[in-house]
Every structure is written in structure tokens, then in C-alpha cells.
């Protein structure tokens with residue numbers, strides 16, 4: 001093959017490739033300029049967990065340890081405590097609550113087994129994916145970080161179809 005035909009073939013290939021590139025320029029862009037623009041997450045997205053409370057603000061978790069037992073990464077740490085006070089004075093919905101409830105996000109694989117195992121709907125996945133930290137120790141989240149009453153909605157994401165009934169208090173953005 002002569003050098004001339006090589007040049008012609010290469011030129012054709014470049015023109016073909018660039019025509020595809022230029023054809024995309026006027027089309028709608030799907031790239032999100034995060035964090036300047038919010039990311040849209042799907043309703044079933046599994047982000048940082050939420051520990052839920054009932055309508056009276058009492059913690060739903062009864063420290064049964066089923067979530068910890070189901071966790072394949074062994075990253076849930078619970079210390080249970082009895083609370084024999086009258087129902088309206090209790091921290092939780094039952095006579096037992098989790099005094100300590102930690103999840104180590106350095107180990108969590110966001111499999112959702114803990115959510116499936118919970119008999120009280122006390123734990124679900126929220127949507128927060130902004131878990132980057134500078135120290136591995138900061139990946140350990142405590143009950144204060146996980147309680148739904150203490151977590152704040154980041155302005156950097158929103159939930160798709162959030163007008164519909166998705167299983168999260170974060171649906172109203």
C-alpha cells in the first residue's frame with residue numbers, strides 16, 4: 001500500500017470520527033456540573049442510612065441486633081439499654097433502645113440487608129452519598145449522625161420522581 005493511500009485512509013478515518021464528535025455538540029447534555037448543579041438520584045438509591053422515629057419522635061429501633069446479625073460486613077455496632085419508664089417518657093417505642101448505634105462506612109457495602117432484616121422499619125437507606133472524608137475514623141457514623149431528626153438534606157442532590165410516594169422523608173426538596 002502506497003503512502004498516498006495511507007494518507008487518504010487516515011484522513012477519511014479522522015473525518016468520520018470528528019463528524020460523530022461534532023454531531024453531538026448541538027445535542028442535549030446529560031453531564032451534571034456537580035456540585036454546582038444537584039445530582040438526581042433514583043428513589044431506590046442506597047445512600048447513608050436513616051434511623052427513624054415514630055410520630056411522637058421516639059426512636060423506632062428496639063436494639064434487637066437483627067440488622068447487625070444480617071450485616072455481611074460486620075459494620076454495625078449496637079449497645080442496648082433498658083428504658084423501663086412510662087411509654088410517653090421513653091427514648092424509644094419500646095422498653096429497650098439502642099444507646100449506641102454505629103455504622104462504619106469504611107466497611108459498609110450498601111447491600112441493604114440491615115434494612116431487610118429490621119422488624120421495626122427503624123432503619124432505611126437515605127440518599128446521601130456525600131460521605132467523603134479526610135480521615136478513615138470519620139467514616140464511623142454514630143446515632144447522632146444517623147437519626148433522621150438530625151440529618152440535613154444536602155442541596156447537592158434531589159430524588160427523581162420526588163413528587164411520588166418514595167419511602168423517605170427526603171422526598172420533599
Ligand code: SF4
Nearest residue numbers: 071108109111112114
Ligand atoms: S448496608 Fe449492608 S453492609 Fe451496610 S450496614 Fe447494612 S447490612 Fe451492613
Ligand code: SF4
Nearest residue numbers: 061062064065067118
Ligand atoms: S435497626 Fe431494626 S434490626 Fe437493627 S437493632 Fe434496631 S430494631 Fe433491630
